Amino acid sequence: MKYLVLLIGDGEEQPWPSLTEAEQGALMQKFGEFDAECQAREGVEILGGEALGGPSDATVMRTRGGEVTLTEGPYAEALEGLGGFYLVESPDLDTLVDCLRKLPRYDMQIAPVLDMS
Amino acid sequence: MTPGGPGPHPVLAQVVREDWGRLLGLLIRRHGRPDLAEDALAEALASAAEQWPRDGIPDNPQGWLTQVASRRLLDAIRREATAAGKAHLLAVPEEAPPRHTHGPGGTEDDRLPLLFMATHPALAPEVRPALALRFVLGVPTADIAALFLVPTTTMAARLTRAKQRLRAIGAGFRVPEEPDLGARVDDVARAIYLAFTAGYAPREGEAVVHVEATSEAVRLAHLTRALLPNTVVLQALCALLTLQHARRDARTDEQGGLVRLADQDRSLWRRDEIDAGLVLLQGLSPTKGYAEELRLQALVGAFHDSAATSAETDWAAIARTYARLERLTGSPIVRLNRAVAVAEVSGPMAGLRLLQVAADQLPGHHRIHVVRAGLLRREGDTEGARAAYDQALKTCPDGPERRHLLSRLGELPPA
Numbered sequence: 001m002k003y004l005v006l007l008i009g010d011g012e013e014q015p016w017p018s019l020t021e022a023e024q025g026a027l028m029q030k031f032g033e034f035d036a037e038c039q040a041r042e043g044v045e046i047l048g049g050e051a052l053g054g055p056s057d058a059t060v061m062r063t064r065g066g067e068v069t070l071t072e073g074p075y076a077e078a079l080e081g082l083g084g085f086y087l088v089e090s091p092d093l094d095t096l097v098d099c100l101r102k103l104p105r106y107d108m109q110i111a112p113v114l115d116m117s
Numbered sequence: 118m119t120p121g122g123p124g125p126h127p128v129l130a131q132v133v134r135e136d137w138g139r140l141l142g143l144l145i146r147r148h149g150r151p152d153l154a155e156d157a158l159a160e161a162l163a164s165a166a167e168q169w170p171r172d173g174i175p176d177n178p179q180g181w182l183t184q185v186a187s188r189r190l191l192d193a194i195r196r197e198a199t200a201a202g203k204a205h206l207l208a209v210p211e212e213a214p215p216r217h218t219h220g221p222g223g224t225e226d227d228r229l230p231l232l233f234m235a236t237h238p239a240l241a242p243e244v245r246p247a248l249a250l251r252f253v254l255g256v257p258t259a260d261i262a263a264l265f266l267v268p269t270t271t272m273a274a275r276l277t278r279a280k281q282r283l284r285a286i287g288a289g290f291r292v293p294e295e296p297d298l299g300a301r302v303d304d305v306a307r308a309i310y311l312a313f314t315a316g317y318a319p320r321e322g323e324a325v326v327h328v329e330a331t332s333e334a335v336r337l338a339h340l341t342r343a344l345l346p347n348t349v350v351l352q353a354l355c356a357l358l359t360l361q362h363a364r365r366d367a368r369t370d371e372q373g374g375l376v377r378l379a380d381q382d383r384s385l386w387r388r389d390e391i392d393a394g395l396v397l398l399q400g401l402s403p404t405k406g407y408a409e410e411l412r413l414q415a416l417v418g419a420f421h422d423s424a425a426t427s428a429e430t431d432w433a434a435i436a437r438t439y440a441r442l443e444r445l446t447g448s449p450i451v452r453l454n455r456a457v458a459v460a461e462v463s464g465p466m467a468g469l470r471l472l473q474v475a476a477d478q479l480p481g482h483h484r485i486h487v488v489r490a491g492l493l494r495r496e497g498d499t500e501g502a503r504a505a506y507d508q509a510l511k512t513c514p515d516g517p518e519r520r521h522l523l524s525r526l527g528e529l530p531p532a
Contacts, residue, residue, distance in 0.1 A: 001287040093239065094289030098297065112287055 002047065002113035003088050003096055009081035009107035016083075027104050034102040038088065044099060049086035055079070081107070129165050132178050137255030140179065142227025144186055145290050151234060152277075152284040153193045154186075155251070161186035228253050229344045230290045233301055236308045237288045244279045245304070246312035249337065251276055256333050264315050264330040302345065303407045306354045309338045310411070313358055328365055335362050349404055352397055353411035359394035360418035363387040375521045379427040391422045413442040417454075432461035449478035457488055465492040483513040487522065499529055 019027065038044045060075045061068060074080050083106070090096040093110065100108060137158075144154040161182045175181040235248040247265060250256040262272035282288075293301040316331030335358045342351040367381035376382075398415050416438050424430040439455035442448075452475040460468025469492050476485045490505035506526040513519045 003287075090287075092289035092291075093287045094291065094293065098294060101296075110286075112285060 001090060001092065003090060003093070004111045004113055005086040005088060005096075005100065006082060006109040006111070007084045007086075007103075007106045008078055008109050010083075011107040012105035030102060030104045034099060037099045037102045041095060041099065043089070043091040044095060045089040047087040047089055049084065049088075051084040052082060055082070058082075078109075087113070126166070126170070128174050128178060129162065129169060132182065133162060133255055136179055136182075138228040138231055138253040139226070140182055140186065141252060141255070142231040142290075143183055144190060145231065145234070146227055147187065148190050148194070149290070150190065150194065150284060151288070151290075152280040153190055155280070157190035157193060158182070158186045160189045226344055228340070229292055232305055232341060232344075233293060234283060234288055234290055236301075236305045237283060238301070238304060239286050239288060240279050240282060242307070242311075244275050245308040246315070246334075247272060248276060248279050249305075249308050250312055250330075250333060253340070254333055254337055256330070260330055260333075264312065264327050266315075266318060302348055303350055305341060306338075306350045306407060306411065309334055309341065310354060310358070312337070313362075331362060331365070335359065349401065350406075350408035350411065353401055353404075353408045353415060356394050356397035356401065357411050357415035357418060359390055359397060360415055360422050363390035363394060363422065373517065375517045377521075378421060383425070386422065394422070395419055410442065410445060413438050413445070417442075430461070432458050436462050449475045450484075453479070453484060453488055456492075460492050460495070465496040468492045469496075481512055483509040483511075485509075487513075490525070494529065503529055 013027065014023070016024065016027075035046065038046050055074045056072075058072075058074045058079075060071045060073065062071070063069075074082065088096060088099075090099070093112075096110065100110075141154055141158055144158060145151050148154065164185055165178075165182060169175070231252050232249060235252040236245040240248070247261045250261055250264075251258065258273050258276060259269045261276075262269040265272065267275075292298075313331055313334035316327040316334065338351070338355050338358050342348065342355050345351055364378075364381065364386050366387070367383065367385040368376055370376050394415070398412070398419055401412050401415075403409065404412065417435055420431050420435050420438070436455060436458035439451055439458055443451045443455055452471060456468045456471035456475060459471055469489065472485065472489055472492065476489075479485055486505045486509035490502045490509060493505055494502035503526065506522060506529075509522055510519065510526075513522055
């Protein structure tokens with residue numbers, strides 16, 4: 001199955017800008033460990049993943065009555081902390097969660113991708 | 118079931134009782150689809166009920182059921198694909214090859230991953246005990262509904278939602294790995310304990326205790342321990358359940374009313390089960406976390422079970438055990454129980470003082486008033502006891518517990 005993993009909050013980590021350079025380095029290393037863990041496991045593959053600009057750079061696009069409006073900021077509170085995402089192929093949720101334990105202790109939302117083929 | 122001669126139905130009943138979990142586990146391991154597998158197995162059992170009396174019992178009943186259920190499951194998957202207009206994309210083989218030998222003597226028991234799936238942390242804790250009983254033991258939905266005091270349709274809907282969620286999130290069919298394993302085994306133990314205690318919730322009907330369903334919970338606990346030997350939390354769970362369940366026959370009177378521990382006919386307690394529970398308990402050392410909670414509760418059970426008469430109960434030891442349990446859990450219910458034990462050791466006033474603290478944490482809980490009433494009565498404060506019983510009756514729901522309270526109130530000397 002494919003899963004979209006949204007990194008939606010700092011969780012038990014301190015906000016990135018408040019970290020020292022060494023701490024930032026330690027955090028980055030965990031992303032590397034996550035990569036390695038995914039590679040080590042059968043059936044797991046990172047299909048994509050990026051860090052995202054802050055919520056102040058986000059734009060919400062809505063269409064109402066055919067009119068498109070653009071407004072500042074994320075639409076939902078839960079997305080205010082959205083800092084990045086991964087798209088991962090995994091045999092099941094449990095295997096994915098085992099891999100995600102390697103990432104920094106962020107809050108995450110894991111959504112299965114529907115098979116539309 | 119036809120009388121006279123061993124018909125096929127007893128065999129079928131035995132297969133269901135003994136092998137339900139293995140059969141369902143095999144289906145889910147082969148085909149995935151926790152949302153559909155159970156219905157396919159039920160259909161196979163219905164076919165067996167029809168065909169076996171007519172055609173005779175197959176040489177390998179389990180194999181027959183697996184084959185028929187697999188076919189039904191593939192049919193269901195195909196129907197689903199047709200409905201979604203993508204039947205052309207299906208590449209399921211007619212007969213999926215068996216992947217492992219299993220069952221007694223086999224190296225792998227599919228009931229274990231099945232149990233972890235049923236108690237998956239992505240499911241609500243309330244539904245996990247129900248799904249565990251259904252998945253692993255095949256307890257009928259109506260019985261599970263009765264156990265949790267909800268209508269059968271409600272329980273059926275809950276189970277269906279849970280199974281669909283397992284499918285949608287892609288829950289794994291496997292035994293968890295370290296470092297997750299400990300927490301997942303705790304979840305399993307919690308679910309089984311919830312199923313067991315549900316049977317002891319005061320209820321209307323023929324019996325205060327839902328003995329059959331609680332027996333199934335005990336069976337599930339022992340099965341789980343057999344599948345995961347040398348697991349402290351499961352040994353503590355088995356000790357606790359065994360020691361409590363041994364008193365089941367004494368808990369109700371002939372009218373289905375509640376019999377308090379002090380008034381129980383101890384000759385009805387199952388001595389062999391108590392002995393088995395004590396052996397399990399004695400094999401445990403003080404530990405931590407949920408295992409320690411269960412161990413301490415089992416210890417309380419053991420102190421009760423070991424007393425030949427109510428008067429010989431070692432209340433001091435029970436009070437000390439509850440004190441440890443309270444430090445561990447901070448639970449006001451534990452404090453309430455400790456207050457009762459302390460009152461037995463140091464007199465009603467000492468119990469009442471402890472109770473006041475519990476009352477602040479559990480405002481409006483009728484058990485607080487019940488315990489207070491009992492303590493005040495023993496203190497000779499009949500009026501206070503009467504007032505406390507009246508308070509308890511304000512919030513105690515209808516049922517055996519309420520009838521019990523009314524009779525206790527009736528026993529008070531007239532004002």
